[in-house]
Amino acid sequence: MTQDAFSETLITTASDQVFVDMRREIVEGSIEQGSKISEPELAKRYGVSRATLREALNRLESCYLVERKANVGCRVVALTAERLIEVYQVRSALEGLACRLAADNMAPDEVQSLKQLLNQHLQTQRVKEGESYYQEAGDLDFHYRIIKGSKNDHLIHLLSNGLYQLIRMYRVQMGMVGPRVSKAFDEHLAIINAIENHDGELAELLMKRHIRASQANIQTKFNLHAAQNERAEQ
Amino acid sequence: MTQDAFSETLITTASDQVFVDMRREIVEGSIEQGSKISEPELAKRYGVSRATLREALNRLESCYLVERKANVGCRVVALTAERLIEVYQVRSALEGLACRLAADNMAPDEVQSLKQLLNQHLQTQRVKEGESYYQEAGDLDFHYRIIKGSKNDHLIHLLSNGLYQLIRMYRVQMGMVGPRVSKAFDEHLAIINAIENHDGELAELLMKRHIRASQANIQTKFNLHAAQNERAEQ
DNA sequence: TTCTTTAAGATTGTCGACAATTCGTATTGA
């Protein structure tokens, strides 16, 4: 029994393993967005029976990475502009809430530890300029810690097991290593300060604004991406 | 192929049917909250194989009505005071968002139809005082229409396939037929007016307040319920 | 007695095969 990094999923059964593996492949694009999933084919590829694979597919559906139709089958979600907007509207509302709750419920040592993490990120970034570490894993870590700081288990589950994989999928496949790094750092700092001051209202507002900026950033990349694809199709 | 009333679930397969049936039994309390679910027993009861039942269990887990542990099994969620608070915090944020979006995106005829529905409810309620129709199905219908009015498919799915069954479970099992009917009606009216005026900010605020009042109401019943159970155990 | 160990029973996880449905193709008719 081992543990998965991104959602703290305990891996005990074979279907757990297939679930985590497929999730990574979908998020990273090894399994192409919008593509049809053949149960017999994938079962053979992962070396498990169809029952086990179907169990994994069910859980991928729960976190919005695949869509099923009865008697027709499964396909990977398509990354559309509309869906991006929808998901970010929901994310903004939920993480805003998480931030407000965290201002009340986060333990002092959790806050200190998060501030420390931010400093660490800043230095790492200054030393190895251009590395994408902060932007990808670091940003996720920051958000994840605040989400956990809300102490609302339902909310935590909704975000980390539900929305975040889809958000990661957009970020990874759009190649998010943009120039928003230092700006995002300042925003993160302001948010953690508001939380430290137990100013939930401000923390919520700042987080919503931060997420809106992030959305705009991804949307730009998305349009660029879409334009490239159009050109490629001609 | 038929259709389910509460979440517009298309019922095509056997597991669909089991899912909808079990969901109703759990929400209504026929299958007791917190109880362990035996796969062989329930499979026999519904006249399906374990594979079919497990498919249904997976989907019940997706809407938070059962919880699974690997190699241990499934139990129905326990209705605790803590969970009630958590769920309502999330509900407030999400339906607040839905309301704000609905102020922009709801079609004029949808708004008119909803106003008409409200009037109809008012009259039904006045004529048959004491009937619980409005409180249960009517209230749900009102909220559901606004959620759909947001035109955000992800949000719609999150609420109607995810949270609402759990909320219904609390309401039904706490016996929500209280005296909040006429007050809720006024609040509903204010909300739909704000939506009609495209005042998303106000609509969001009013909805959040409305949900907070509803939460307080349920919480009161819950404590009453808990006190009764304590007395019964002595 | 209390704690640990062990074995039996029951439950869940996984598998391969069969049944039901859908999809692509070819054939037929206008």
Add this chain to the structure above:
DNA sequence: TCAATACGAATTGTCGACAATCTTAAAGAA
């Protein structure tokens, strides 16, 4: 040439049986 239909291949849904794991309870040691 096009539309509709019917057939066959492939895919999904469902089943019953076996393997792996957990739980319970009894037996033994401290």
